[in-house]
Amino acid sequence: MPELSRIERPRVRVTRQLLPAVEQRMAELFDATFNADDTPLSPEELASAMADCDVLVPTVTDRIDADLIAAAPPRLKLIANYGAGVNHIDLAAAKAKGIMVTNTPGVFTDDTADLTMALILNVPRRLGEGHRLMRSGGWQGWSPTGMLGHRIGGKTLGIIGFGRIGEAVAIRAKAFGLNIIYNKRHRLPASVEEELGVSFEPDLDRLVGRADIISLHCPLTSETDKIINADRIALMKPDAYIINSSRGELIDEVALMDALESGRIAGAGLDVYTHEPAVDPRLLAIPNVVLLPHLGSATFEGRGASGERVIANIRMWADGHRPADQVLDGWS
Structure with missing residues (x-):
């Protein structure tokens, strides 16, 4: 696996609307682009987002399959998932391409x-x-x-x-x-x-x-x-x-x-x-x-904590360290 290196201000693409405080903090720390109207991205829009960032921040509504990962440019190095579950991400394809995946376990x-x-x-x-x-x-x-x-x-x-x-x-x-x-x-x-x-x-x-x-x-x-x-x-x-x-x-x-x-x-x-x-x-x-309409994690406290974990994972990665919530094995 490639060594991690420091990135001063990574380009971050967020696929869904997050809490205002979370988005504000991301904008302060990263070169971040958000989804203002919270409409789920189509596969084509996901591909476009992945082509223009160092870090993708998807949610459970985004299917990041092997084809999308294969088409991603070398620039994309981190998928910082917002949420604990990662079955919507092809982990094997990400690992094969050297893309790290993190999640936010425990907050919900x-x-x-x-x-x-x-x-x-x-x-x-x-x-x-x-x-x-x-x-x-x-x-x-x-x-x-x-x-x-x-x-x-x-x-x-x-x-x-x-x-x-x-x-x-x-x-x-x-x-x-x-x-x-x-x-x-x-x-x-x-x-x-x-x-x-x-x-x-x-x-x-x-x-x-x-x-x-x-x-x-x-x-x-x-x-x-x-x-x-x-x-x-x-x-x-x-x-x-x-x-x-x-x-x-x-x-x-x-x-x-x-x-x-x-x-x-x-x-x-x-x-x-x-x-x-x-x-x-x-x-x-x-x-x-x-x-119920998928309310399991729908609290202000939980959604805020998940956003903070995403930020922490991106910051650790950008500083050249292995994030605490890394999903894939084999990184050094």
């Missing part, structure tokens, strides 16, 4: 865990349906059997993927009296399990079958793509719920819609979608699903 942990817990509370108690009933004027008053849902205390929460966010969700869920089982590639030490009050379930199918509520917190990889498919949905309890605030592709949406429409499972809470921003019209029509 509490925000995403809070939103996930909100869905865990919301969906079993049918708050979304109740809100729509009130808005429509259809509520006829209290009834002993009206709008019945399920309490969550004493239920089993199955967390698939137990990194920072999964752990943060477990801490919150424990306070609401949920029993927590988790699945990840490597089991936690017994002392950590005891501290968190969680139990390891190595068999993913068994976790799906045991859980009253399933919450997804794993990254999107070839192994986790559609990790919840028709076969696994068939293992779920009929009164179970599924929550996804991670990546839409973790769930086979067609299989999920079939299960929700048929009453095979009790409901779902989704903050992410396979083809977002497009949402399947079938999902929009299903009453027992709560749909």
Whole structure:
């Protein structure tokens, strides 16, 4: 890999509108160009942006594939991603071309865990349906059997993927009296399990079958793509719920819609979608699903912190140092 060298004032291209304070700081430190109207860039516009900068600052809405990276000029040396997830960037192609990739891990942990817990509370108690009933004027008053849902205390929460966010969700869920089982590639030490009050379930199918509520917190990889498919949905309890605030592709949406429409499972809470921003019209029509517009990281505090991490990564790189949030291995 090429050695890092100092760049006094790197040319930085930001693909989406960031918080004003973040953009102001970037403008002070770098030769920065911003997206004033916040319209997502087309592939052609991304190619043009990559052709005219030392550093590209993309977001999850930008697909930086192998073709775009191959067409980038030698000048582009850093992709400083705004956000933790990098599945929208072809990391292998970037590494092969000597382009460093950084991200902003950890800054959205509490925000995403809070939103996930909100869905865990919301969906079993049918708050979304109740809100729509009130808005429509259809509520006829209290009834002993009206709008019945399920309490969550004493239920089993199955967390698939137990990194920072999964752990943060477990801490919150424990306070609401949920029993927590988790699945990840490597089991936690017994002392950590005891501290968190969680139990390891190595068999993913068994976790799906045991859980009253399933919450997804794993990254999107070839192994986790559609990790919840028709076969696994068939293992779920009929009164179970599924929550996804991670990546839409973790769930086979067609299989999920079939299960929700048929009453095979009790409901779902989704903050992410396979083809977002497009949402399947079938999902929009299903009453027992709560749909949110990818709000997991949508706090002033989190978005500001992510911007500051991007700035820090660019500054370290421009000073000739390896950024703390480097994604790729092999740099010296």
